[in-house]
Amino acid sequence: MRSTAETLAAPALEVRRLTASYSSRPVLWDVDATFPMGALSAIVGPNGAGKSTLLKAALGLIATDAGQALIQGRPVKTSRDRVAYVPQRDAVDWDFPITVREVVEMGRYAQIGWVRRVQRSDQTLVADCLERVGMAAYASRQIGQLSGGQRQRVFIARALAQQAQVMVMDEPFAGVDARTEADILGLLQELRNEGRAVIVVHHDLGTVRAAFDWVLLLNVRAIAAGPVADVLTPETLRRAYGAAGGLETEEQEPRWAA
Ligand SMILES: Nc1ncnc2c1ncn2[C@@H]1O[C@H](COP(=O)(O)OP(=O)(O)OP(=O)(O)O)[C@@H](O)[C@H]1O
Numbered sequence: 623m624r625s626t627a628e629t630l631a632a633p634a635l636e637v638r639r640l641t642a643s644y645s646s647r648p649v650l651w652d653v654d655a656t657f658p659m660g661a662l663s664a665i666v667g668p669n670g671a672g673k674s675t676l677l678k679a680a681l682g683l684i685a686t687d688a689g690q691a692l693i694q695g696r697p698v699k700t701s702r703d704r705v706a707y708v709p710q711r712d713a714v715d716w717d718f719p720i721t722v723r724e725v726v727e728m729g730r731y732a733q734i735g736w737v738r739r740v741q742r743s744d745q746t747l748v749a750d751c752l753e754r755v756g757m758a759a760y761a762s763r764q765i766g767q768l769s770g771g772q773r774q775r776v777f778i779a780r781a782l783a784q785q786a787q788v789m790v791m792d793e794p795f796a797g798v799d800a801r802t803e804a805d806i807l808g809l810l811q812e813l814r815n816e817g818r819a820v821i822v823v824h825h826d827l828g829t830v831r832a833a834f835d836w837v838l839l840l841n842v843r844a845i846a847a848g849p850v851a852d853v854l855t856p857e858t859l860r861r862a863y864g865a866a867g868g869l870e871t872e873e874q875e876p877r878w879a880a
């Protein structure tokens with residue numbers, strides 16, 4: 623057993639020499655990366671760079687060819703309940719007949735087990751989590767009838783209900799308006815301030831510079847990783863995005879996002 627102090631000192635997520643491929647074509651090559659606790663971290667890189675694959679491979683959701691991933695210093699297999707994962711939007715079946723409350727209750731299953739009934743204390747926690755993300759009024763709504771920003775809030779509530787120390791979100795701001803993005807970002811910063819790790823795949827380098835602490839620049843390989851100001855340089859951006867990366871200026875930020 624590790625002591626609490628050791629667990630706290632360990633990074634939220636560490637991948638070592640991770641290689642993954644689809645049909646024997648490598649899409650991640652020998653990736654080393656560390657994401658600290660108490661930080662809002664971004665994973666950035668062009669479309670197809672392997673960002674979503676990195677998350678899935680690190681969380682043990684797809685097979686890898688080589689390497690390993692540790693959550694707070696422990697193998698992922700024994701740490702699933704410490705991580706809340708929100709996949710990229712198109713990976714979720716929004717027609718699945720389930721209410722907002724039920725989605726958030728699912729966050730409790732890791733704690734209570736699938737066979738036990740949801741207790742009153744769980745229900746209170748679920749209600750509190752919905753309140754915190756401003757979705758209490760939507761508890762009985764089917765998830766198919768929510769806007770993109772509301773869905774992200776519900777998933778954050780589920781992660782809160784799970785009481786996960788590490789939150790991993792794949793493009794939570796895709797298709798979300800600027801106001802909602804700012805609100806959700808504020809929530810993620812609160813979670814960071816409480817000591818959690820929040821790791822987000824994001825395309826907008828301006829937001830990453832303004833609001834994030836830590837960044838991994840990825841394009842099949844890990845191009846650079848560390849504090850935002852150290853990592854996002856014209857040179858590393860050129861290596862990640864190709865020639866266009868070198869054109870970046872303060873006034874005219876290139877639009878990488880689809
Ligand atoms: N299930 C799959 N089967 C085969 N190839 C895949 C599969 N999923 C992803 N790929 C390929 O692997 C590469 C990396 O994909 P991935 O989804 O990880 O990229 P990404 O960085 O998340 O891109 P985006 O910014 O578009 O979300 C791409 O070339 C993609 O076409």
Ligand SMILES: [Mg+2]
Pocket residue numbers: 673674675710792
């Ligand atoms: Mg992706």
